[in-house]
Amino acid sequence: MAARSEDTSSDGRPDPAGFQSPWNRPPRRRDQPALSREQIVTEALALLDSDGIEALSMRKLGARLNAGATSLYTHVANKDELLALVVDQVFGELPMPTAEGAEDPAVWRAAVVGCADNMRAAIMRHPWMVSVIGDVGMVYLGPNWMRLSESLLALMETAGFELVEANEAMSAVMGYTIGTACVEAAWLSALTKSGQDERVWMEQLLPAVLEATKSHPRLHRLYATQVQQEVNEGSRDNSFIRGVGVILDGIEATRAAQGKG
Amino acid sequence: MAARSEDTSSDGRPDPAGFQSPWNRPPRRRDQPALSREQIVTEALALLDSDGIEALSMRKLGARLNAGATSLYTHVANKDELLALVVDQVFGELPMPTAEGAEDPAVWRAAVVGCADNMRAAIMRHPWMVSVIGDVGMVYLGPNWMRLSESLLALMETAGFELVEANEAMSAVMGYTIGTACVEAAWLSALTKSGQDERVWMEQLLPAVLEATKSHPRLHRLYATQVQQEVNEGSRDNSFIRGVGVILDGIEATRAAQGKG
DNA sequence: ACGGTCGCCGTACAGTGTTCGCAACGCCGT
DNA sequence: ACGGCGTTGCGAACACTGTACGGCGACCGT
Numbered sequence: 001m002a003a004r005s006e007d008t009s010s011d012g013r014p015d016p017a018g019f020q021s022p023w024n025r026p027p028r029r030r031d032q033p034a035l036s037r038e039q040i041v042t043e044a045l046a047l048l049d050s051d052g053i054e055a056l057s058m059r060k061l062g063a064r065l066n067a068g069a070t071s072l073y074t075h076v077a078n079k080d081e082l083l084a085l086v087v088d089q090v091f092g093e094l095p096m097p098t099a100e101g102a103e104d105p106a107v108w109r110a111a112v113v114g115c116a117d118n119m120r121a122a123i124m125r126h127p128w129m130v131s132v133i134g135d136v137g138m139v140y141l142g143p144n145w146m147r148l149s150e151s152l153l154a155l156m157e158t159a160g161f162e163l164v165e166a167n168e169a170m171s172a173v174m175g176y177t178i179g180t181a182c183v184e185a186a187w188l189s190a191l192t193k194s195g196q197d198e199r200v201w202m203e204q205l206l207p208a209v210l211e212a213t214k215s216h217p218r219l220h221r222l223y224a225t226q227v228q229q230e231v232n233e234g235s236r237d238n239s240f241i242r243g244v245g246v247i248l249d250g251i252e253a254t255r256a257a258q259g260k261g
Numbered sequence: 262m263a264a265r266s267e268d269t270s271s272d273g274r275p276d277p278a279g280f281q282s283p284w285n286r287p288p289r290r291r292d293q294p295a296l297s298r299e300q301i302v303t304e305a306l307a308l309l310d311s312d313g314i315e316a317l318s319m320r321k322l323g324a325r326l327n328a329g330a331t332s333l334y335t336h337v338a339n340k341d342e343l344l345a346l347v348v349d350q351v352f353g354e355l356p357m358p359t360a361e362g363a364e365d366p367a368v369w370r371a372a373v374v375g376c377a378d379n380m381r382a383a384i385m386r387h388p389w390m391v392s393v394i395g396d397v398g399m400v401y402l403g404p405n406w407m408r409l410s411e412s413l414l415a416l417m418e419t420a421g422f423e424l425v426e427a428n429e430a431m432s433a434v435m436g437y438t439i440g441t442a443c444v445e446a447a448w449l450s451a452l453t454k455s456g457q458d459e460r461v462w463m464e465q466l467l468p469a470v471l472e473a474t475k476s477h478p479r480l481h482r483l484y485a486t487q488v489q490q491e492v493n494e495g496s497r498d499n500s501f502i503r504g505v506g507v508i509l510d511g512i513e514a515t516r517a518a519q520g521k522g
Numbered sequence: 523a524c525g526g527t528c529g530c531c532g533t534a535c536a537g538t539g540t541t542c543g544c545a546a547c548g549c550c551g552t
Numbered sequence: 553a554c555g556g557c558g559t560t561g562c563g564a565a566c567a568c569t570g571t572a573c574g575g576c577g578a579c580c581g582t
Binding site: 129130131132133134135136137138139140141146147149150153154157163164166167168171172174175176177178179180181182183185186187188189190191193209212213216217218219221222225226239242243245246247248249250251253254 | 390391392393394395396397398399400401402407408410411414415418424425427428429432433435436437438439440441442443444446447448449450451452454470473474477478479480482483486487500503504506507508509510511512514515
Binding site: 074 | 529530533
């Protein structure tokens with residue numbers, strides 16, 4: 001809500017709630033610039049998380065920071081740049097993998113799976129990410145993403161991969177992770193937008209789906225038998241993790257066939 | 262450009278170029294509704310392809326169809342619904358796989374790889390897809406997507422998969438495809454937005470990247486050695502296809518371990 | 523003391539998606 | 553033949569959006 005309301009008057013702008021006159025108004029303290037890039041990015045992230053992507057406008061964000069909309073532009077070039085910064089901030093939440101003990105294949109596998117799972121969890125925690133991930137082309141040069149990539153590469157190097165090999169494997173895992181999370185989070189944010197509980201939403205939707213899949217027997221069977229289970233338990237998580245495992249199996253098989261074990 | 266300009270006057274709206282009076286104005290031909298959902302979707306697709314996502318506005322789209330902006334709303338509920346329709350239209354471009362001869366593992370693999378490759382190609386052909394794919398949650402119920410899913414499931418069923426097995430494998434491949442294409446297309450559309458040729462753009466960007474990766478030795482090496490090759494030949498295509506192959510290896514390995522071969 | 527710079531913001535502009543009421547039209551029952 | 557009716561198109565309007573620009577006040581180096 002209206003955070004930081006306690007210092008509304010201390011920075012010189014009139015506080016409409018309390019009585020103000022030119023004599024009792026304290027001078028604006030400019031001890032520090034009152035607005036920083038970090039602050040903006042953090043507040044944008046909070047706004048996105050609480051109200052979704054279409055609630056993020058420069059004016060609303062400025063209001064949350066007790067600032068005018070155009071003030072943000074001294075710290076951030078664009079809305080696009082702001083979004084890129086926020087996305088990298090999310091990547092900054094992810095714990096970094098350590099290369100320790102990665103010579104053991106089991107340790108290495110567990111570390112990669114954990115990484116992928118963390119990433120997927122982050123996207124599901126911030127479902128607006130998928131509406132933005134296609135527009136922020138430069139994110140892969142952001143500091144947090146680069147830190148993450150670097151340590152993943154280090155991990156795989158200690159596991160015995162060549163650099164380009166490691167890169168390809170990483171791309172495969174990350175591609176799978178992002179793609180899966182996209183599909184899931186798109187569903188999730190459609191659900192959020194409908195405002196209903198997942199169970200209720202599903203119960204309303206299922207008849208229509210079964211009707212629509214009448215001429216597609218396999219999809220029909222799939223939806224009829226599978227979907228409810230997926231909703232009830234968190235079995236999508238397991239399915240995802242199994243998927244990562246399958247990819248790692250493929251990678252190891254390829255390596256074994258090349259005589260590098 | 263301005264298509265259909267020949268009948269600007271024949272549908273009764275005043276043509277600002279030619280002289281018009283109430284006496285020579287021909288009656289509006291309402292032989293057929295002049296605007297249809299298909300037409301709108303097709304023109305929206307054309308506009309998106311030629312000018313990108315941020316050029317698509319209801320007014321511009323209406324203008325292209327010699328119609329007012331608000332006329333579109335009789336055929337389409339929302340801009341969101343329009344986008345969902347357009348996305349499904351793109352999926353309609355994809356050739357459907359046939360289950361013929363899929364008992365042969367080689368045939369089956371080739372079909373799946375081809376499917377994934379077609380999908381990736383479609384996304385790269387329409388790079389705006391990635392900016393939209395996160396917002397159209399209901400796309401997976403679109404007719405074209407469903408047709409595609411159904412025939413993929415059929416393909417894998419003839420290859421010997423159980424239904425839920427087939428679904429999981431399909432999700433893995435599709436997830437990887439969408440994720441990879443997202444990453445690539447985001448890069449591509451950032452490039453398009455810059456308006457430069459890929460080579461020039463790269464030459465300008467590379468020094469900055471190498472500077473930025475100074476404290477990340479592995480990324481540094483990777484960019485220094487790898488990137489130019491990727492640009493020069495179309496080696497990203499091969500890399501993607503190899504990735505799909507790796508996933509299929511993993512799937513087959515898992516199945517073999519379960520004694521289904 | 524005083525110019526220069528920097529951070530902030532009010533205003534303004536050119537758009538955006540969407541709603542609403544009205545008009546024109548084909549059709550259908552009488 | 554004719555009067556209502558449902559459908560389709562559209563102009564105006566509303567509430568918002570991102571952002572360029574110019575000004576204003578406070579700070580800092582000299």
